[in-house]
Amino acid sequence: MKGVSGWFTLKGKSVNSIAYSFHRLTGIVLLLYLIAHLSFLTSLRIGEETYTAFISITVRPETLPLDSLLFLATFYHAFNGLRVVLNEFGLLYEARKVLIYLMTLLALLFWLYSTYMMYVFLTG
Amino acid sequence: MEREVLFRIRRFDGEKEYWQDFRFTARKGMTVLEGLYFIKENLDGSLAFRASCRMGICGSCAVKINGKPRLACETQIFDVGDVLEIEPLDNMPVLKDLIVDMDGFFRKHEAVKPYLIRKDDDYENPKELLQTPKELHAYYDFSLCIKCGACYSACPASATRSDYLGPAAITAAYRFCADSRDEGREDRLALVSGSEGVWRCHFNAECSEVCPKSIEPAKAIQKMRLMSAIHMIKSIFR
Ligand code: SF4
Ligand code: FES
Numbered sequence: 400m401k402g403v404s405g406w407f408t409l410k411g412k413s414v415n416s417i418a419y420s421f422h423r424l425t426g427i428v429l430l431l432y433l434i435a436h437l438s439f440l441t442s443l444r445i446g447e448e449t450y451t452a453f454i455s456i457t458v459r460p461e462t463l464p465l466d467s468l469l470f471l472a473t474f475y476h477a478f479n480g481l482r483v484v485l486n487e488f489g490l491l492y493e494a495r496k497v498l499i500y501l502m503t504l505l506a507l508l509f510w511l512y513s514t515y516m517m518y519v520f521l522t523g
Numbered sequence: 524m525e526r527e528v529l530f531r532i533r534r535f536d537g538e539k540e541y542w543q544d545f546r547f548t549a550r551k552g553m554t555v556l557e558g559l560y561f562i563k564e565n566l567d568g569s570l571a572f573r574a575s576c577r578m579g580i581c582g583s584c585a586v587k588i589n590g591k592p593r594l595a596c597e598t599q600i601f602d603v604g605d606v607l608e609i610e611p612l613d614n615m616p617v618l619k620d621l622i623v624d625m626d627g628f629f630r631k632h633e634a635v636k637p638y639l640i641r642k643d644d645d646y647e648n649p650k651e652l653l654q655t656p657k658e659l660h661a662y663y664d665f666s667l668c669i670k671c672g673a674c675y676s677a678c679p680a681s682a683t684r685s686d687y688l689g690p691a692a693i694t695a696a697y698r699f700c701a702d703s704r705d706e707g708r709e710d711r712l713a714l715v716s717g718s719e720g721v722w723r724c725h726f727n728a729e730c731s732e733v734c735p736k737s738i739e740p741a742k743a744i745q746k747m748r749l750m751s752a753i754h755m756i757k758s759i760f761r
Contacts, residue, residue: 400681401613401683402683403682403683405613405614405681405683406679406682408590411590411591411592412590412591412677413729415728416729419679419725419727419729486728487724489745492741492742492745
């Protein structure tokens with residue numbers, strides 16, 4: 400058996416595998432984010448100052464690229480996940496490649512718009 | 524037309540794995556399998572690989588060519604290029620050079636009961652089982668599998684779970700479940716409805732990309748999944 404490397408091997412593979420690998424990668428990123436997010440929220444139990452101190456580390460213009468990447472991972476995972484759900488219900492599997500391109504395009508559009516909105520929010 | 528090509532072959536002698544380069548002059552139309560025979564006959568007699576029919580029927584010659592599982596007998600060298608990296612299939616233990624142990628793959632195939640099951644089996648008095656063209660087309664494409672293992676090699680779910688039935692076995696299960704003459708659907712659904720069956724597939728669909736018979740195992744798995752879901756819901760109300 401090839402093991403976990405089989406999830407990320409792209410040599411000789413099609414766009415299906417690229418989508419699959421990115422889905423796994425973005426899933427891991429979102430899991431790490433969820434852990435950080437829940438840790439931040441749990442810090443409220445210690446006190447509001449602790450929470451505010453934590454938030455001040457991450458909500459500032461310098462961390463905008465990280466937030467932006469997080470949004471990219473989120474939108475990619477969400478839209479590609481939608482495609483997988485459709486395909487796994489037995490719908491549109493013949494159009495799977497077109498759907499990959501379409502969903503990636505949608506994810507990119509949502510990502511650009513959200514990054515712009517965050518930039519406007521942070522810079523006033 | 525002739526030109527020099529390089530075959531980089533990933534070899535295994537039972538203990539160590541290594542790459543070995545072979546250069547020779549290939550001619551137009553020469554297949555990868557013919558290249559392998561040329562090497563065995565002229566350059567290194569110890570090279571081991573499987574082949575039988577040389578015409579895409581037996582499924583023995585599947586290897587990875589530049590990363591993609593393909594039938595060596597159906598792939599022309601010049602269609603790939605001048606440098607070909609040839610490796611054994613993934614997700615199966617390598618026995619020697621390009622030969623993998625397909626025992627587990629065939630056992631999984633066997634496990635899904637890939638044959639017609641009839642309650643009225645009577646070999647003494649065989650009877651004709653009629654089918655309409657529509658009934659035939661419901662499963663015909665899926666009956667073309669040659670058990671080459673290319674789909675199994677490309678499948679990321681098979682890469683991490685040795686108990687996953689894999690695309691070929693589930694396709695075989697679907698082929699018989701979709702056959703109007705078959706009466707073994709319940710048996711097979713029980714076999715493929717677990718986490719080692721249809722629910723393990725995460726729809727990478729690479730199996731459909733590499734299948735040399737264009738069978739679309741990914742489609743068969745999703746159809747089997749729907750059948751399995753309906754079966755599970757029905758069984759709750761039974
Ligand atoms: S489904 Fe296709 S790739 Fe898989 S074993 Fe059968 S012929 Fe080979
Ligand atoms: S040798 Fe039989 S399929 Fe290639």
